[in-house]
Amino acid sequence: MSQTLSTAASRAELERLLADDVPYGDLTTEALGIGAAWGQMQFFARDPMLLALAEDAAAIIELAGGRVELHATSGTRLAPGAAILTAEGAAAALLKSWKVAQTLIEIWSGVASAARDIVDAATAVSPGPVVACTRKNTPGTKRFAVAAVKAGGAVMHRLGLSETLLVFAEHRGFLGDETLTDTASRLRRGAPEKKLVIEVSSVEAGVAAAEAGFDVIQAEKFVPADIAALMARLAAMPRRPVIAAAGGVNAGNAAAYAQAGADLLVTSSPYLAKPRDVQVRIAPLRR
Numbered sequence: 001m002s003q004t005l006s007t008a009a010s011r012a013e014l015e016r017l018l019a020d021d022v023p024y025g026d027l028t029t030e031a032l033g034i035g036a037a038w039g040q041m042q043f044f045a046r047d048p049m050l051l052a053l054a055e056d057a058a059a060i061i062e063l064a065g066g067r068v069e070l071h072a073t074s075g076t077r078l079a080p081g082a083a084i085l086t087a088e089g090a091a092a093a094l095l096k097s098w099k100v101a102q103t104l105i106e107i108w109s110g111v112a113s114a115a116r117d118i119v120d121a122a123t124a125v126s127p128g129p130v131v132a133c134t135r136k137n138t139p140g141t142k143r144f145a146v147a148a149v150k151a152g153g154a155v156m157h158r159l160g161l162s163e164t165l166l167v168f169a170e171h172r173g174f175l176g177d178e179t180l181t182d183t184a185s186r187l188r189r190g191a192p193e194k195k196l197v198i199e200v201s202s203v204e205a206g207v208a209a210a211e212a213g214f215d216v217i218q219a220e221k222f223v224p225a226d227i228a229a230l231m232a233r234l235a236a237m238p239r240r241p242v243i244a245a246a247g248g249v250n251a252g253n254a255a256a257y258a259q260a261g262a263d264l265l266v267t268s269s270p271y272l273a274k275p276r277d278v279q280v281r282i283a284p285l286r287r
Contacts, residue, residue, distance in 0.1 A: 007056045008147035014060050021100050026092065035092030040285045041066070043084040043102065049276035051076045051084065052112035052151040053144060057101035058085055065093030074112075075151040084278065094282055106275040108148040114251070114273035115152025121254040122265055129258045129265050132157035132244075136268040149270065157266050166197040166218070180212035188213075199246070206230045210241045218266065221247035227260035 007014065029035050041061070045051070051072055058068040066089035072078060084105065087094060115133060122129045131154040137145035146156055158164045165187055175183060180198075187196050197216040200206045203226055206217045219227055227245050234240045245257040246266035257265055 005055050005059050005062070007059045008053065008143045009056055011059075011063070013143065014056060014063055017100050017104070018060060018063060018097065022096050026096050029092055029095050035090060037091045038285050038287045039089070039091045039094050040283055041087040041089075041094040041098065042281045043086075043105065044279045044281070045078040045080055045082045045084060046277035046279040048080060048113075049078050049109045050113040050116045050152055051078050051105070052108040052148040053104050054084055056144070056147075057104045058087075060101045060104070061085075061087045061089075061093070061097040064097035065089050066097060074147065075153075077116075088285060091284075098280060098282065102278050102280050103275075104144070106278050108144050108151075109278075110273040110275040111145065111148040111270045112152035113276055114270035115149050115154040117251040118249070118254045118265065118267060118270070119153040121251045122258040125255045126258040129254075129262055130155060131254070131265045131267065133270055134158065134266060134268045135160055137271050145271065152270065154270070164197065165191055165194045166199065167214075168199050169201070180208055180214075184213040197244075203230045203233065206243075207233050210234050210237060214241055216242040216244055216264075218244045218246050219262075224253070224256040224260040227257060227262050231261040 043057075052074050054070060054072060054074050058070050061068050066087040068085055068087045070085050071083040078084070115131065119131045122131060133145075133149045133154050134157045142159070146159070149156055158166065167183065167187075172183070184196055195215040196213065197218055198209045198214045199218040199220050200209055201220050206219060207230070209217050217230070219230060222230070222245060227243065231243060234243070242263045243261070244264035244266050245260075245262040249257060249265045249267040250269045254265055
């Protein structure tokens with residue numbers, strides 16, 4: 001299976017995860033002398049979940065020496081009891097990879113499930129809005145965060161500071177009296193192929209940014225009524241900017257923001273989701 005397995009992380013990154021948990025061997029398995037015994041390990045969904053990182057979990061088991069059959073791929077919605085994967089191999093391989101693979105699926109399936117909840121809530125009232133997750137994931141986990149967000153049907157808002165232009169009030173504080181129009185013109189000269197995004201905290205500031213030529217208005221902590229008011233103010237523009245609702249967006253209010261007309265729902269809330277429980281069964285197997 002390893003020849004066709006498409007993982008979010010590289011082999012070296014997955015090897016580091018194993019090495020972090022088992023740096024000098026599995027002392028218990030070695031002390032018991034059971035490492036060479038043949039066995040089977042099965043993963044099942046204990047909670048309802050939108051599965052994520054199953055391929056990476058399978059690759060970790062294979063790196064440890066097991067053979068894996070995936071029963072479900074990332075992005076699949078699973079009911080409790082649904083099979084995720086089955087692995088066979090020496091007990092040493094199964095026990096070495098067990099918790100790392102299990103935890104990887106549990107944590108990132110929680111993120112994927114939460115992202116899908118927001119997507120479903122928004123699209124239930126309007127097919128237009130796109131849900132985008134921010135870069136506020138745990139440092140060092142970006143590959144997994146991106147994969148989980150995509151599995152949940154959302155997109156990434158920003159992968160980092162290097163590829164997007166997003167002007168915050170904190171940037172403008174260093175610009176003195178420079179007008180928004182001048183700021184927009186300077187950004188277009190410096191990065192002509194990029195969209196200009198700016199965060200605003202009021203309807204009036206959003207209108208001013210749109211008139212200055214910004215492509216995307218990120219409405220920070222606007223209530224849905226303020227999103228609707230900004231949309232109404234900008235409706236007559238020949239080229240209306242994209243309106244992104246940001247700050248506090250979650251599954252409970254996504255429908256309201258979608259009804260208000262937001263084009264984009266920007267959120268960090270999936271990263272705080274509760275992990276989805278994965279049941280693991282390990283047993284000896286006759287060869």
